[in-house]
Structures are given as structure tokens and as C-alpha cells.
Amino acid sequence: MAILKPIFCFLFVLVAHLSFGQNPKSKMGIELSIPHMLELPWIKNCSSRDEVYVIIHNNTDTTNYFYEDWNTYGYYNISFEIKHKDSIYSIVRPPKLWYRNFKSHLIVNSGESLVFPYSLIDTTCANKLSESVQIFEDGWIGFPPISDTVEIRAIYQLCDLKEISPSENISRLNYGRDFYIDFLEEDIESEQKVQPKETPQRKTSQTKEIFIFHEPLISEWQRVILKK
Numbered sequence: 310m311a312i313l314k315p316i317f318c319f320l321f322v323l324v325a326h327l328s329f330g331q332n333p334k335s336k337m338g339i340e341l342s343i344p345h346m347l348e349l350p351w352i353k354n355c356s357s358r359d360e361v362y363v364i365i366h367n368n369t370d371t372t373n374y375f376y377e378d379w380n381t382y383g384y385y386n387i388s389f390e391i392k393h394k395d396s397i398y399s400i401v402r403p404p405k406l407w408y409r410n411f412k413s414h415l416i417v418n419s420g421e422s423l424v425f426p427y428s429l430i431d432t433t434c435a436n437k438l439s440e441s442v443q444i445f446e447d448g449w450i451g452f453p454p455i456s457d458t459v460e461i462r463a464i465y466q467l468c469d470l471k472e473i474s475p476s477e478n479i480s481r482l483n484y485g486r487d488f489y490i491d492f493l494e495e496d497i498e499s500e501q502k503v504q505p506k507e508t509p510q511r512k513t514s515q516t517k518e519i520f521i522f523h524e525p526l527i528s529e530w531q532r533v534i535l536k537k
Contacts, residue, residue: 333422337373338366341389341463343533352461353452355434363387363425363463365526367417373522374475375423376467377413382475383470387425392460392530400451400501403432414438414475440534456537460530467523475521 342362343350344423352361367373376383389400417423428435435448453459467473 325412336368337522337524337526339463339465339528340364340366341461341528341531343372343531347536349458349532351536353428353431353438353536355430355536358430358438360426360430361429363427363465363528365417365423365424365425365465367419367421370419372419373417374414375417375520375522376427376472376475377415380410381407382412382472383414386465387427388464388466389429389449390462390464391451391453391535392462393455393457393535398451398453400429400449401450403450405447412472412475414519416488447530452535454537455535457535458532459535461533462530463528465526467521470523473520473523475519 342364343352344359344362345351350361351359365375376386378384378387382404385402390401391398391400415423417534430438430448431452432448432450
């Protein structure tokens with residue numbers, strides 16, 4: 310399921326482009342901010358983990374909710390597009406192993422903004438810079454094999470509309486990161502031996518049902534230097 314999720318997410322974003330276009334009429338906004346010291350910022354620089362920032366602005370008069378991105382429910386909801394000449398490349402999260410996974414969300418009140426920081430480097434760069442055991446793949450995939458000036462934009466889209474409610478299917482795997490490392494190192498043949506256990510659904514004191522923001526948001530294009 311974890312392998313299919315990034316593919317499904319990409320297809321959903323593609324449909325969102327065709328259905329909603331550049332600027333959905335939601336009064337929500339999204340901005341891609343890339344701090345830099347030179348005339349143009351650099352991305353995919355394997356020598357550092359300089360961060361880019363995806364900023365979602367709530368310009369509505371209501372409160373909106375977004376999944377945190379440490380779990381599967383929010384991890385794949387941000388993607389990027391790189392435009393070079395006549396081609397557009399989708400930059401997405403790779404499939405990964407999850408040793409903890411349950412729904413958690415952030416509250417963005419009217420007039421507030423939500424900031425997601427990312428190291429916009431490919432998986433190879435991420436693994437070289439990481440000191441941890443390389444089984445929890447990080448980084449991004451889909452970068453074109455070029456070094457040139459390109460344009461980039463950020464996209465937000467809730468990948469699966471069945472996950473619109475954060476109060477459903479709350480579960481936690483009863484195993485830690487070290488267990489999964491040992492599990493893989495021992496080369497156990499079947500992952501069926503690791504059975505996550507569901508906890509009872511949490512009872513909340515909410516007086517009304519809330520929903521995760523699920524309309525597509527697409528930032529403006531901006532010029533950057535893509536390093537091969």
C-alpha cells in the first residue's frame with residue numbers, strides 16, 4: 310500500500326491540474342520560498358541540506374486543518390514541478406517504510422500561515438548526508454538529469470479523499486524504529502510476522518466534525534538553478 314500511495318498521489322495531482330487549474334477559488338494561498346544569497350537560488354545541492362519552505366496562507370474567515378507530514382497521511386501531500394524548456398517533471402516523495410503511522414493534524418486559524426520546511430534534494434543526496442541506517446529512504450525522486458536554470462513550483466493536494474477526516478482509523482504500530490532495523494537485518498522472509506495492532510478509536514470532545522483541507526493549491530513559478 311505504501312508503494313502505491315506516491316503513484317496514486319501523482320495521478321490525483323495530475324487530475325487536479327486539469328480540474329481546478331492554477332488558482333482555485335478558495336482564498337487559500339500557497340507560496341514557495343527559497344532563501345538564497347546569489348541572484349538565483351540553487352536546489353538539489355548534495356553538499357548541504359539548505360531548506361526550502363512551502364507556506365500555506367489561510368486568507369479565509371474560517372479555520373482549516375492540515376495533516377502533519379511525518380506520517381503517510383501528510384507525507385505525500387506536497388510535491389513540486391520543475392519546468393525546463395518544453396518539459397515538466399514531477400518531484401515527489403519516494404515510497405518508504407513506516408514504523409510509526411497515525412493521523413495527526415495542524416490547526417490553521419483565519420489569517421495564519423502554515424510552514425513546511427524541506428530539503429529539496431534527491432534520495433541519493435539525502436542518504437549520503439544522513440547518519441542513520443539507510444532503510445527509511447528520504448529525499449525526493451523525479452529530478453531531470455540536467456544542470457541548468459529551470460522554473461519550479463510547489464503543489465499541495467490531499468492524495469486520498471477517503472482520509473479527509475482526521476478522526477477516523479486512528480492506529481499506532483506497537484513497534485519502534487530499532488525493531489524494524491533488527492527485523493530487516495535478520496532477513497525475515499515474511500513481513501506478515503509484524504502485525505500492527507490498532508488502538509481503539511479516540512474519543513474527542515469536539516462539538517463538530519472537522520475536515521482536512523483538500524482543495525489543490527499551486528504556487529507561482531520561480532526561477533532557480535538546478536544542480537545535477
